[in-house]
Amino acid sequence: MAGNASVVDPNTLTPTLTRAGKHDLMWRQLLPKARRNDEPLQVQLCTAFVTAILDGRLPFGTRLPSGRDLAQLTGVSRNTAVLVYERLSAEGYIESRLRDGFFVCGDIPPTQIAQELEPASSAQPDWNLRLKARSDGVPWADRPNAWRRVRYPFVYGQFEPRQFPLSQWRQCTRQANELKAVDRWWLEGEDAGSAQLIDQLIRRVLPRRGIAATRDQVLLTLGRQQSFYLLARLLVRDGARIGFEDPGFMDPRNVFTCNRAQVVPLPVDEQGVVPTTEYANCDYLYCTPGYQCPTGVTLSQERRATLLAMAAQHDQVIIEDDDDPETQYDGQALPALKAQDRNSRVIYLSSLSKILSPGLCIGYIVAPTPVIERLRQLQRLMIRQIPGNNQVAAALFIQQGHYDRLLQQARERLGQRAALITQALRDYLPEADFIVPSGGATLWLRLPQCHDLTQLYMEGQAKGVLFDPCTAFYLDPADCAANPSLRLGFGSIAMDAIVPGIKELSQVIRANWLRWKR
CATH class of the missing domain: 1.10.10.10 (Winged helix-like DNA-binding domain superfamily/Winged helix DNA-binding domain)
Known part of the structure; x- marks a missing residue:
């Protein structure tokens, strides 16, 4: 043969x-x-x-x-x-x-193909009557699945795989899968993996934001999205009023709305969220003090003191979302709002997604012990525990100094990208208005004329330019029409694509304006 x-x-x-x-x-x-x-x-x-x-x-x-x-x-x-x-x-x-x-060999049989049943004609439930939680009309800002193949992806929330220290992460992953480490994370209900990562957060991550915490004040979550859901389920009663930045992050706003909270829009200026008279009647405030989503402004020290004083005066609780922690590349970053909280009125949440990877889904909440205990009980109704191997690998990554090094490199790269995108906008779209970013990975671009933003988005996508129109960030569409804006993310786009991408975007904006004017 x-x-x-x-x-x-x-x-x-x-x-x-x-x-x-x-x-x-x-x-x-x-x-x-x-x-x-x-x-x-x-x-x-x-x-x-x-x-x-x-x-x-x-x-x-x-x-x-x-x-x-x-x-x-x-x-x-x-x-x-x-x-x-x-x-x-x-x-x-x-x-x-x-x-x-x-x-x-015949030891492992082929997978059996399930046969689909013909549906009965009259015995099916009426799902429209049974489905209580509805998301009809809820604004989202999901990007196309093929965004990586777009020439100029000015998207936010992704990391740059080519810059990720893969060899160091593999080393930590191998250590997390060694026999002694596996014993700490594989048993259901065991929290050894959680404790190891929480210790590193307390020792190495939270102090840089000015936050002191103990183990019983920290809860690990499956990313910030689960943090939003847990807090909404725990805190909201029918009719509870919660203030949201407007424009603001749509995901927590959607979560709280679906849990029957009454959303109170609060304007945003160059100093951050504005505590209006309507805010005084709120039970809660959700805010992004570090780099406001989506405008990127930092909440001023004076405004922070005002919010904390009002929270004590009106018996309010502030939910601080520190979405892009420790990425200040111009000047000195202000500490977290939680660091100035003397009355235990701030619940702090963040994640490791922006620096490590969104796919790891590692978030955390810092709150008073009674709140964490109730959140842990509520989380137990959803999942028994979050993946222990990821927790141990992330703990080792922080403990061995790789996180700090990656953080420093991220600041340098973001600073370079911020300089490129701001100069390109000055060169190719000088009539537009924006605040030069000092940290984070986004720029809020206010357009000088009125635009059909949906059409502008489609025209940009056809030219290979992706961005987030302001549509999903405003609670009232009329406010978006009155303040046409775009969010440009620059954290994951290639350096050499930023300038030609802005040039292409400027041409799309001008062409759209001419068509809209006619």
């Missing part, structure tokens, strides 16, 4: 033989050429075999190509082909028969 390749006849799915070197469509469909600069070649081939076996396309007893033929079919080395077969044999998907080759 030497020099022959084993193939599967597409009509009978039984093994047949053909001469080596002949291209066989069946095998090439099952085992496509391995791709370089992707997953390891061995992993790609193992996955292709396992998928075909579990799908039933390679039934029990099918004879596989020899190691030499597999290497020729897929474009890998013979050593890689041998390692693939060794791995599949060890995992029970194939078996080696002495002097006869490799065959699909």
